[in-house]
Amino acid sequence: MKDMNTIPGGVCAPRGFTASGIHCGIRKNSSKPDLALLVSEAPAAAAAVYTTNLVKGAPLLVTKAHLQNGTARALICNSGNANTCNADGIVIAEAMCRLVEQHTGVAAQDVIVASTGVIGVPLPLAPIETSMEALIAGLCEDGKNAARAIMTTDTYAKECAVEITLSGGVKCRLGAMAKGSGMIHPNMATMLAFVTTDAAISHELLRDLLKSVTDDTFNMVTVDGDTSTNDMCCVLANGLAGNETISDKNADYLAFEAALHHVLADLSKKLAGDGEGATKLIACTVSGAKTKDDARRLAKSVAGSSLLKCAVFGADANWGRVLCAMGYAGADVDVTKISVRFSSEAGEILVCENGAGVPFSEQEAARVLAAKEIGILIGCGDGAATATAWGCDLTYDYVKINGDYRT
Numbered sequence: 472m473k474d475m476n477t478i479p480g481g482v483c484a485p486r487g488f489t490a491s492g493i494h495c496g497i498r499k500n501s502s503k504p505d506l507a508l509l510v511s512e513a514p515a516a517a518a519a520v521y522t523t524n525l526v527k528g529a530p531l532l533v534t535k536a537h538l539q540n541g542t543a544r545a546l547i548c549n550s551g552n553a554n555t556c557n558a559d560g561i562v563i564a565e566a567m568c569r570l571v572e573q574h575t576g577v578a579a580q581d582v583i584v585a586s587t588g589v590i591g592v593p594l595p596l597a598p599i600e601t602s603m604e605a606l607i608a609g610l611c612e613d614g615k616n617a618a619r620a621i622m623t624t625d626t627y628a629k630e631c632a633v634e635i636t637l638s639g640g641v642k643c644r645l646g647a648m649a650k651g652s653g654m655i656h657p658n659m660a661t662m663l664a665f666v667t668t669d670a671a672i673s674h675e676l677l678r679d680l681l682k683s684v685t686d687d688t689f690n691m692v693t694v695d696g697d698t699s700t701n702d703m704c705c706v707l708a709n710g711l712a713g714n715e716t717i718s719d720k721n722a723d724y725l726a727f728e729a730a731l732h733h734v735l736a737d738l739s740k741k742l743a744g745d746g747e748g749a750t751k752l753i754a755c756t757v758s759g760a761k762t763k764d765d766a767r768r769l770a771k772s773v774a775g776s777s778l779l780k781c782a783v784f785g786a787d788a789n790w791g792r793v794l795c796a797m798g799y800a801g802a803d804v805d806v807t808k809i810s811v812r813f814s815s816e817a818g819e820i821l822v823c824e825n826g827a828g829v830p831f832s833e834q835e836a837a838r839v840l841a842a843k844e845i846g847i848l849i850g851c852g853d854g855a856a857t858a859t860a861w862g863c864d865l866t867y868d869y870v871k872i873n874g875d876y877r878t
Contacts, residue, residue, distance in 0.1 A: 474635055474636040474726065475633050475634070475635045475726070475729060475730055475733065476633060476634050476635075477631075477632070477633055478632050478633060478634050478644065479632065480613075480614065480630065480632040480646055481614040481615070481617075481618055481628075481630030481631065481632055481646050481647060481648045482509055482614040482617065482618070482630070482646045482647060482648045482665055482666075482667045483611075483612045483613060483614035483646065483667075484614075484632035484634075484644050484645075484646035484667075485632075485643075485644040485645065485646050485667045485668050485669035485670075485709070485711070485712075486644070486669040486709075486711040486712060487511055487512040487513055487669060487709050487711040488509060488510070488511055488512075488612075488614075488646070488667050488669075488707075488709070489509075489510050489512075489610040489611055489612055490507065490508065490509045490510070490610065490611070490613075490614040490616070490617035491507065491508045491606050491607070491608075491609035491610045491611065491616060491617060492504040492506065492507045492508075492609070492615075492616030492617040492618070492619055492620030492621075493505075493506055493602060493605050493606050493609055493616070493620065494506070494620075495549075495598045495599055495601075495602035495605075495606070496598035496602070497549055497550070497551040497552050497588075497594070497595070497598055497599075498550065498551035498588075503550075503551075503619075503622075504550075504616060504619050504620035505549055505550045505551045505620055506547075506548075506549050506550075506598075506599060506602060506606060506620055507546075507547070507548045507549075507550075507616075507617040507618075507620035507621050508545065508546070508547050508548075508571070508606050508607070508609075508610065508617065509545060509546040509547075509614070509617060509665065509667070510544065510545045510546075510575060510577065510610060511543075511544050511545065511667070511707055511709045512709070512711070513544075513709045513710065513711055514542050514543075514544055514581070514709070515542065515543055515544060515667075515707035515708050515709040515710070516541060516542060516671075516672060516673065516674040516677050516707070516708045516709075516710075517538050517541060517542055517543035517583070517674070517677075517705065517706065517707050517708075518538070518541070518674060518677045518678035518681045518705070518706055519534060519535070519538055519583070519681070519703060519704060519705040519706070520681055520682055520685055520703070520704050521534075521535065521702065521703050522700060522701065522702035522703065524700050524702070526555065526556065526700045527555070527700055527701075528553050528554055528555035528560070528586055528590075528700050528701040529554050529555065529557065529560025529561045529563065529564045529586075530554055530560075530564045530567075530584045530585050530586045530701070530703075531585075531701065531703055532561060532564075533561060533564040533565055533568065533584050534583045534584055534585065534703065534705070537568070537579075537580050537581065537582060537583065537584075538583070538705075540580075541674030541675075541678070542581060542674070543581050543582065543583050543705075543707055544577045544578075544581040544582070544707075545571050545575060545577045545581065545582045545583070546582070546583040546584075546585065546665055546705065546707075547567050547568070547570075547571050547582060547583075547584055547585075548584070548585040548586065548587070548620070548621050548663065548665075549567075549585075549586050549587075549588075549594070549599065549620075550586075550587050550588050550620060550621055550622060550623055550650070551587075551588040551589070551623070552586060552588040552589055552592055552594045553586050553587055553588045553589060553590045553592075553700065553701050554586040554594040555586075555590045555591065555700045555701060556590055556591045556700075557591070557592075557593050557594065559593065560594070563593075563594050563596055564584045564586070565579070565584075566596050567582075567584050567596070567599060568580075568582040568584050570599060570600060570603050573603075574603045574604070574606075574607050575607065583665075583705050583707075585621075585663055585665075585701070585703055585705075586701060587621065587623055587650060587663055587701050588623055590700060614630065614646070614648060615628060615630070617648065618630050618648040618650075621648065621650040621663055621665075622650050623650060625650050625651065625745055626745055627745065628648065629648060629649045629650065629651075629738055629741045629742060629745070630646070630647065630648050630649075631646070631647050631733075631734045631737040631738055631741075632644060632645065632646035632647070632734070633645050633730050633733055633734060635726050635727065635729075635730045636726075637670070637712075637714045637717075637723045637726060637727075638714070638715065638722065638723055639714070639715070641712055641713060641714040642712065643668065643669055643670040643712040643714055643727070643730075644668065644669055644670075644712070645666065645667070645668040645670070645727075645730050645731060645734050646666070646667050646668070646734075647664060647665060647666040647667070647734050647735070647738060648664070648665055649663060649664035649665070649738040649741070649742060650663045650664075651663065651692075651742045651745075663701065663702070663703055663704075664689065664703075664704040664705070664735070664738060665704075665705050665706075665707075666704070666705065666706040666707070666731070666734065666735075667706070667707050667708075667709075668706070668707070668708045668709075668712075668727075669708075669709055669710065669711040669712040670708055670710065670712050670714055670717065670727060671708065671710030671712065671713075671714050671715070671716040671717065672708050672710075672716065672717040672718075672724075672727060673716060673717065673718045676717060676718065676719075676720075676724065677706060677708055680724075680727070680728055680731060681704065681706055681731075684728065684731050684732050684735055685704055685735065686767075687732065687736075687767075687858070688732065688735035688736045688738075688739045689704060689735060689738075689739055689742075690767075691739065691767065691770065691771055691774075691858065691859060691860040691861060692739045692742055692743050692860070692861050692862070693743075693771055693774050693775035693860065693861075693862045704735075706731075739861050740752060740754070740861050742861075743774075743861035743862050743863050744844075744861075744863060745863075748865075748866040748867070748868030748870075748871065749863035749864055749866065750784065750843070750863075750864055750866055751783055751784065751842070751843055751844065751845055751863060751864040752843065752844045752845065752861065752862075752863055753774055753780070753783055753845050753847065753861065753862040753863055753864065754774075754844065754845070754846050754847070754859055754860075754861055755770045755771075755773045755774040755846075755847040755849065755859065755860045755861075755862070756770065756846065756847070756848055756849065756857065756858070756859045757769045757770040757773075757849045757851060757857060757858050757859075758848075758849070758850055758851065758856075758857045759808075759850045759851040759852050759853055759854060759855070759856075759857075760802070760804065760851045760853055760854055760856040760857070760858070761803050761804075761851070761853045761854040761856065762803075762854065762856050763856045763858065764802075765802040765803055765804065765851075765853075765854075765856060766802075766851075766856040766857055766858035767858040767860070768800040768801055768802040769797050769800045769802045769804060769849065769851070769858075770849070770858045770859060770860035771800075771858075771860040772796045772797060772799065772800035772801075772802075773793055773796045773797060773800075773847060773849065773860070774847075774860040774861060774862035775796075775860075775862055776792060776793075776795070776796035777865055778792045778795070778796075779792040779793060779796055779847075780862065780863065780864050780865035781864070781865050783840060783845055783864045784864035784865055784866050786837045786840035786841045787837075787840070788813060788820070788822055788831070788833065788836035788837065788839075788840060790811050790813075790822040790823050790828070791828075793811050793823070793847060793849065794806065794809060794811070794823065794826070797809065797849070803853075804851055804853060805851070805852070805853055806826045807825055807826040808825060808826065808850075808851060808852035808853060809823065809825070809826045809849065809850065809851060809852070810823060810824045810825070810849070810850040810852070811823035811847070811848070811849055811850075812846075812847075812848040812849075813836060813839050813840060813845065813846070813847060813848075814839065814845070814846035814847075814848055815839045815840065815841075815842035815844060815845050815846060816842050816844070817838050817839045817841065817842050818835070818838070818839050819839070819846075819848075820832070820835055820836050820839050822836065
């Protein structure tokens with residue numbers, strides 16, 4: 472899109488947003504921030520999508536209630552503790568919102584609350600309560616500390632921001648931060664993602680757009696097949712760019728949709744590539760499928776195959792595992808028409824055509840699969856639908872990380 476440019480920053484790139492991140496004491500390691508705050512200087516249209524896991528963290532339930540009116544002004548999020556499966560979970564989540572009200576003046580009902588970390592351990596309120604003044608003092612137009620504070624096993628903070636031009640030459644910005652490294656197989660959105668924009672857009676369009684864009688981005692990420700209890704993606708639009716409110720599917724809507732897709736796709740790739748213990752990003756693109764649903768099912772099944780992920784780790788061109796994963800994806804596909812190519816910056820190699828193997832150089836294939844970003848290109852020959860899913864290789868370190876996650 473010619474009128475969209477990537478710009479520095481994350482959630483504070485749009486006008487009117489400030490953020491802060493500090494260590495309050497939830498996590499034992501004092502070098503890791505564990506409490507984040509995001510505030511909009513103006514009320515914002517707000518929407519969210521949540522995990523489909525029947526076991527849901529208390530913060531999701533509180534946030535869902537707060538967003539029933541379609542508006543919000545602030546977000547508070549802690550890491551190190553999921554506040555899930557706790558008898559007092561709702562009480563603690565609501566108390567966190569009231570603390571934001573006491574220290575910022577933003578009504579508790581206009582606060583989004585999120586938590587991430589260990590499940591089934593009570594979340595103490597005291598460290599959060601005693602750290603609120605420091606958290607407020609840290610509010611600034613640089614969201615990097617907030618992006619770090621929401622991390623768990625992530626190895627780096629994930630941010631993205633773009634600027635677009637709407638009708639009348641009005642410049643609008645979208646920014647985001649996300650966390651996620653393990654327990655990633657979303658069926659709604661992602662692990663945790665927070666999107667901001669200074670564009671004015673109706674709550675109804677924002678809600679529907681978020682759902683449709685996450686279906687093609689965050690819902691196409693898989694690291695380990697586990698759908699988290701705390702997955703949530705929220706977006707706040709405060710309208711401070713001054714554009715005419717987007718209230719129907721016009722040219723401005725399409726520009727905003729493209730920008731939101733770009734931001735969430737960028738974060739999706741970063742989340743997949745930073746999977747726990749990962750050394751390689753996998754991008755599986757299916758083309759020629761009968762329907763969009765078939766394409767999505769096939770791409771995600773391949774990207775999520777543990778056997779295929781192990782083969783990618785070992786740079787082994789075991790293409791049979793691709794067809795195997797397609798076979799149990801639950802999609803309508805003619806196996807006799809399938810073609811498979813592996814690709815990377817080192818080149819591209821055809822390994823399967825019309826559902827059967829073709830002669831290829833194992834040495835050349837290994838060279839292609841030794842790169843950091845691996846493409847699995849699948850042709851179905853059945854239609855015109857396409858989809859891409861992102862994943863990562865499965866390494867020894869994944870087991871190591873999750874074997875002592877609580878310690």
